[in-house]
Amino acid sequence: MGSLALFAAFAILCAVALSGARLRRSLGIALGCAAAFAASAGWWMVLAVRADAPPYAAATAAHIEDLVDRLDAFAWARHECVETVHNTCVACEPLLRFALPMHVSCAHAHGRVELRKGALSGACTQHGDALDCGSSGSSAL
Amino acid sequence: VILPLWRAALPLALFAGLGALLDRTLRLAVHTGSDRVVQIARFTLLGVAAVFAFGIHPAVLVALLLLLLASARLRSLGPGEQGPATASPARWIRLVFPIVALLAMIRPATPLYWDEFIWLAKARLESEQGWGALHRAALDASADVIPSGYPLLWSLAASWLSAGGDSPETLAAGACAATLFCVFLYLDGAERMFAATARPRWPLAASLAVLGLSPLVFIHLRSAYVDLPLGLLAAALTFGFAADVEGQRVDTDAGEKTTAPQRITVDALIAVVLAGLKDEGFAYVVAISLVALAFALSAAGRRARHWSRAERMRIVRPIVVSTAALIPFLAWRLLLFHHHVTDSDHRLGAPDWGGLAPLFAELGHALTDWRSWGLLWPVTAGALLAVGFRRGSTLTSAGFLAAALVARGFVLLAAILCGPSRVRVFVTEGTLLNRLLMQLAPAAVGLLMLLLSAPMPKTAKPPAITPARSPG
Numbered sequence: 204m205g206s207l208a209l210f211a212a213f214a215i216l217c218a219v220a221l222s223g224a225r226l227r228r229s230l231g232i233a234l235g236c237a238a239a240f241a242a243s244a245g246w247w248m249v250l251a252v253r254a255d256a257p258p259y260a261a262a263t264a265a266h267i268e269d270l271v272d273r274l275d276a277f278a279w280a281r282h283e284c285v286e287t288v289h290n291t292c293v294a295c296e297p298l299l300r301f302a303l304p305m306h307v308s309c310a311h312a313h314g315r316v317e318l319r320k321g322a323l324s325g326a327c328t329q330h331g332d333a334l335d336c337g338s339s340g341s342s343a344l
Numbered sequence: 345v346i347l348p349l350w351r352a353a354l355p356l357a358l359f360a361g362l363g364a365l366l367d368r369t370l371r372l373a374v375h376t377g378s379d380r381v382v383q384i385a386r387f388t389l390l391g392v393a394a395v396f397a398f399g400i401h402p403a404v405l406v407a408l409l410l411l412l413l414a415s416a417r418l419r420s421l422g423p424g425e426q427g428p429a430t431a432s433p434a435r436w437i438r439l440v441f442p443i444v445a446l447l448a449m450i451r452p453a454t455p456l457y458w459d460e461f462i463w464l465a466k467a468r469l470e471s472e473q474g475w476g477a478l479h480r481a482a483l484d485a486s487a488d489v490i491p492s493g494y495p496l497l498w499s500l501a502a503s504w505l506s507a508g509g510d511s512p513e514t515l516a517a518g519a520c521a522a523t524l525f526c527v528f529l530y531l532d533g534a535e536r537m538f539a540a541t542a543r544p545r546w547p548l549a550a551s552l553a554v555l556g557l558s559p560l561v562f563i564h565l566r567s568a569y570v571d572l573p574l575g576l577l578a579a580a581l582t583f584g585f586a587a588d589v590e591g592q593r594v595d596t597d598a599g600e601k602t603t604a605p606q607r608i609t610v611d612a613l614i615a616v617v618l619a620g621l622k623d624e625g626f627a628y629v630v631a632i633s634l635v636a637l638a639f640a641l642s643a644a645g646r647r648a649r650h651w652s653r654a655e656r657m658r659i660v661r662p663i664v665v666s667t668a669a670l671i672p673f674l675a676w677r678l679l680l681f682h683h684h685v686t687d688s689d690h691r692l693g694a695p696d697w698g699g700l701a702p703l704f705a706e707l708g709h710a711l712t713d714w715r716s717w718g719l720l721w722p723v724t725a726g727a728l729l730a731v732g733f734r735r736g737s738t739l740t741s742a743g744f745l746a747a748a749l750v751a752r753g754f755v756l757l758a759a760i761l762c763g764p765s766r767v768r769v770f771v772t773e774g775t776l777l778n779r780l781l782m783q784l785a786p787a788a789v790g791l792l793m794l795l796l797s798a799p800m801p802k803t804a805k806p807p808a809i810t811p812a813r814s815p816g
Contacts, residue, residue: 206712210722217726221795222733230796234723235550238557242718245559255456255563261345264452271454271512297461300490301512304469305481323458 213237254324266324267298270336273327274302274316277334281313291320292337298323347449351514352505352521359391359504360384366394370409373416374609382532386610388525393616395504396497397672399479404675408616408668415608415664418657434535436545440552441531444565445524451566453513459775460568462490464515466499471510478503483683493680493687495673497620498522498570519568526573526580527565529614530786533580534793536607537587537741547796554723555789560716564782571782574621577614578628579786581665582748584611585636586741586794588658589643608661612668619669623690624783627759629669631751633662639744688764695761699768703760710777717781724749724788727795742794749787756780 220230250256254263278285283303289295295318319337327336364387367374374390375383397405455464466489470478478496481487498519503509506518534548555561564572584607618625640658644651651659680687711721731746760771760780770776 206714207708210712210725213719213722214725214729217723218729218733221727221730232550234719235553235557238554238719238723241714242557242559245715245718246557248715249559249562260452260456263456264454267456267458268454268512294458296490297458297465300465301461301468304465304472305487 263324270295270323270327271298271302273334273336274299277314277316277329278303281332284309284312285314285316286312288315288317292318292322295322295336345450345452347451347453347517347520348509348514349445349449349517349521349524351507351509351517355505355507356388356521356525359395360388361391362394363387363390363392366390366409370413371416372412372609374613385525385528385532386613389529389610389613389617392501392504393613393620396500396620397616399476399496399500400672400675400679404672407671411664411668411671412609412612415612418608418660418664434545436548437528437531437535440549441524441528444527444556447562448520448524448527448565453516455512455516455568457567457569460516460519461512463499463519463568463570464502464512466496467502467506467515467518468510470500470503471506471508471515483679483685485683485685491689493685493690495620495622495625495676497617498573498622502568516568520566523565523573526576529580530576530583533583534790537583537590537790537794538797539587543797547793550796551789551793554718554720554792555785558716558718558720558785560778560782561785569779569782570621571779572786574618574625574628575783575786577618577621578625578632578752578783579790581611581614581618581629582632582745582787583790584614585632585639585662585748586744586790588636588661589639589744590741608657608664611661611665615665615669616672619673623673623687624756624759624780626669626673627755628752628783630666631755632748633666635744635748635751636662639747689767690759691764692759692762693764695758696765696768697761699761702772703757703768706772706777710781713778716778717785720785720788721781723792727788727791730795731791740794742791745787745791745794749784749791752784752787756784 217234248256251258253259283305285303287299287303289299299316299318314332314334316334317336319335322337327334329335363374366372367387367390372390374386393408394405397408455461466478466482469481469489473481478489478499482489482493482496485492501522502515502518504518505521506514509515509518538545538548561572587607615629618629637659640655640662644655644659677687711717711725728746728750731742734742760767767776
């Protein structure tokens with residue numbers, strides 16, 4: 204409710220200011236400063252805390268690239284005819300689609316890919332024709 | 345940590361060349377009166393739209409070219425954009441665009457958000473399997489392309505502009521080039537809107553700062569998501585119509601009919617691209633065109649019985665623009681129907697009124713999320729209120745932008761309420777609502793630009809009170 208009240212208060216202030224006839228340039232500068240202040244917490248997250256923040260972005264990118272490469276190589280070696288089990292990693296679906304763009308359904312799969320929770324940042328392990336990624340995988344990557 | 349954006353140079357040049365060839369051959373007048381960089385951008389837009397239309401079906405390209413020819417003839421009947429072409433775009437665009445491009449380019453080459461791969465997977469299919477592969481797969485229910493039935497242009501653009509690359513970084517570069525192209529069209533649209541009258545340019549900088557200071561905009565700029573480019577193009581289209589409304593006001597103030605609707609061909613091309621990016625794009629074109637038509641009819645109705653040529657053009661223009669979007673949209677829908685492929689996310693039904701309360705709760709949460717949006721939405725709400733406060737503003741360009749923004753908001757509301765239940769689940773449990781708001785954000789900022797720079801309504805001064813002389 205506090206955020207909503209603040210939203211309403213700021214909206215009304217803006218409405219009054221934008222309806223007025225003076226201080227237009229000053230209003231622009233004040234608006235820019237206020238916008239910078241309001242967004243500062245978000246910028247701190249974006250630039251320093253999140254997985255996509257510059258300090259961690261390279262590591263995050265490496266995880267994703269590794270997983271895509273692993274899926275790519277595994278599928279390519281089996282002519283893209285593999286069975287996929289997503290288990291609890293919903294976010295893995297697009298990456299799997301990227302590795303298997305044609306997504307052909309084949310009668311006799313030559314391998315099995317299992318993607319569990321945490322597969323995006325976790326490890327993959329290969330046992331013969333089975334590739335297991337996620338929480339139960341070892342640190343093979 | 346830099347995207348290989350150079351890969352887009354050759355495809356962009358090819359699209360520009362094709363566009364220039366079509367423009368010169370058919371005399372579409374896409375380039376009229378604009379500077380050379382803007383001309384190249386417009387040729388590129390024409391080239392992309394033509395290739396996309398041809399990809400759907402050759403008949404779609406023929407229909408589109410016929411419409412563009414007709415619109416070029418219509419435009420030639422009235423006064424168009426005047427003046428010789430200059431070498432480069434407005435100074436502020438020359439400053440802002442490279443900064444935006446640098447921010448977009450300097451990032452890890454691998455996409456960092458898992459759902460970016462939804463678009464890039466389809467782009468990879470096109471790159472790996474060759475021209476038309478994505479089109480064929482999307483119309484083959486057994487190929488299981490997801491999301492089923494969606495328009496293909498965004499993924500195609502990522503593939504084309506990556507010069508056939510199939511790695512995450514090359515396809516991300518293709519998507520980045522497409523996003524930057526939309527950024528340029530947006531900035532050019534804002535400049536054209538301001539060029540209709542002699543407005544100061546500092547409000548552009550202040551308003552773009554409000555947009556750029558939103559952390560979520562920064563994230564979308566550096567991703568392969570389609571929502572920001574869609575929003576930028578929808579805003580560019582709105583700006584084009586707003587420039588007309590502005591011209592209309594100038595006509596009325598001057599008591600003359602000196603200005604005419606401009607950019608009709610360019611706006612028709614933007615409409616085609618919007619319809620090709622996402623289904624929302626087509627809905628936006630229709631909503632914006634209807635608002636423009638209402639404004640044009642309202643203004644013309646107040647004037648003399650005989651409408652001027654410019655007024656007639658203002659009425660015809662939204663019809664041409666929405667028809668341009670309708671051609672690829674309808675053709676794609678017919679193809680989906682013919683191949684028994686369903687667009688499950690955008691199949692409309694009876695509204696789920698029970699979903700209204702959770703939707704508004706989520707909307708309130710999203711709009712007041714300072715960390716994601718900064719002050720963008722409170723400022724927009726204030727700007728909408730200010731348009732209401734201003735007397736006589738209903739027929740100004742700011743009034744038009746406000747009406748178009750509200751109309752697009754209603755389109756989204758209807759799509760969520762009347763769409764399948766899984767869409768409402770994405771709204772309340774996923775990131776859909778923020779992505780939809782991203783589609784509105786660039787136009788919301790346009791409203792702020794106009795309000796900060798608009799001339800204030802003249803109010804009659806009260807008669808001066810002279811003190812009564814004392815007797816004697």
